[in-house]
Amino acid sequence: MTPSRPSGNSGPPAIAASDSSDHAAAAPIQMSGKSEKSKVPQQSWQYALRSGVAGGLAACAAKTVVGPLDRVKILFQASNPEFAKYTGSWTGALKAMRDIYRSDGGKGLFRGHSATLLRIFPYGGIKFLAYEQVRAMVIRSKAEETHLRRFLAGSIAGCFSVLATYPLEVIRVRLAFETKSHGRVGLSDICRTIYNEKVPAPRAPPQLGSAIPESAASAISASTQAISAVTQQRGLANFFRGFTPTLWGMIPYAGSSFLTHDAAGDFMRKPALAPYTILPLSERTQRQLAPNKPAPLRAWAELTTGALAGLVSQTLSYPLEVIRRRMQVGGVVGDGHRLTMTEVAGNIYKTKGFRGFYVGLGIGYVKVVPLAATSFFVYERMKVFFGI
Template sequence: MSPNVSTSSRDKQSLHYIVRSGLAGGIAGCVAKTVVAPLDRVKILFQASNPDYRQYTGSWTGPFRAGTALYREGGVRGLFQGHSATLLRIFPYAAIKFMTYDQVHYLLMPTREQETNGRRFLAGAISGTLSVCCTYPLDVIRVRMAYQTKSPSQHGNSAPPTFTQAYKQIYNERTTPANGSQPVGHTRHYLDRFPILKFYRGFSVTIAGMIPYAGVSFLSWGFLRSRFLPPSKTGHKPPTPVADLTIGAVSGVIAQTSSYPFEIIRRRMQVGGITRPDRWLGLGETISAIWHSGGWRGFYVGLTIGYLKVVPMTAVSFTVWQGGKRMLNV
């Protein structure tokens, strides 16, 4: 038994295994994001309180009416605005997340007897946090592309901003304080010296939200699989695509509900250079603005469309990930 365990350990920690695991995860992320791209753009517009689409929030039909308006104004391209940046981000993001989860899962839970909900949560939180750290600037650019309905360089023209335009806009943003307060002045000083920090708006709250989101997502995934696909002498029962889709969907709903307020705060901070170009929006100021504008419900704006997006996205993501691993013999 010992030689087999040793061989299994070397195989799962080999470069060949890691690359195939990452490839399966990256493909899964791209497929899942493409499926829900139109819903994702509408959700960003709602979360960031875009003035052109604020009228559609607050009702079950709002997301569909907003999507119709996007299609009417920009056709299919309008529904997929910012998707190129999404794919640039999501492949490395998903690849790192699933690859890291495989490795951390094996290190923390090398045997089925060692699988606990706490370790499942920890493995998910670690993998999600690492993937965000590596790809966050691309997410900020993607949100800017999806948020804006007019090009920053063409006033009155509805042409969507390109990846390069969004990048230049963020890089060249000025953060001159409106009231000359010292804290904002310090922030401006650091931003002038390290412009890369402009691409990390909302990073702290993103990490705070990613821990419960990724942790709960993988915890739910592992728990539900162990509950409904109990191990036998030869391992788990062979899962069907329907089982993967169902378990993935439920996991996504649970994870989305637990972390959604963090996502609202993150989106507002990411578009802060557009909504409040005169200052760097801090965490406390952002939370206060959301509370004063909508109370506790303000932290759940767009949750309906969040469910509409997360259910198919998480279901497809986990299903394609598992299918890709089987195809790549991982």
């Protein structure tokens, strides 16, 4: 997938997938000095910028493809009262989209999409950029290219992207959760609502007694009161609801996504499958013939690797995603109390049992499979376009 990968995977499959005339015609291009000279070093800022833009464009394309399903999934996960009746059935998503379309038209299916694109471009850009750079640091040779290192590189990249874009994710979810048809709910309205949501004062801390000096106890009490006052007057903390489960969920999601994509790509390039999965040399551009790059896959094969990545990552991380959605809309469906991960998980299990952690998973599969497939496919094509 990445330019840092040694050419060991790309040599034999490419020859097996093409005839001798193709290979003979391509050889002078591969050996030319022009290709080597035009190669962008992976540790350079040019490579980082190009990979970031490519990742951002790929993420935007993928999110647009699944925009309507994304909104319905959020409504299901967050237990929106108007759509709770549709959960638990495969046809529920279609019925929910039908109701949204009848009440709000086509725009209703993409409510919150502008906030989605605003967030997803930097999110996707940072994720792919970070993966390329972290991968180059943890996998410096073919011998070091293990599943664990691939998983680690993907997890770190996902965490970086979440840290940079999380408040935008909360805004997007709240826009998608909004179902009122009267009036127009804009980005500024949602931001103002989230900011002004009052947060109940935290529970009083336990009495410290004589465990510490009285002066220290007074200082701690004063600090707690000050923090409580600031929290209630300044609602910036509301933009980070669900941040902890997001980070925890990103570890298996991003890690397994990149791991599965790279592993599936290796499988597709095996000599037995190469004649059917690898793009023939006669159909490749000069940039795709650059040395030290894995053999490019056909469109259907690249889409398949991305789809498998989405399927695996969604299955592993979905319970944490449900917890995150509930925390993000806590100011709407609850009393405003900022619940912890364990409290939210306990409430889900108490009301719906173990199945509550997989509400909307069917939609998740329908959404994430094309999402991941489109994302990886567009990213690989953008890398070729940008010459990296």
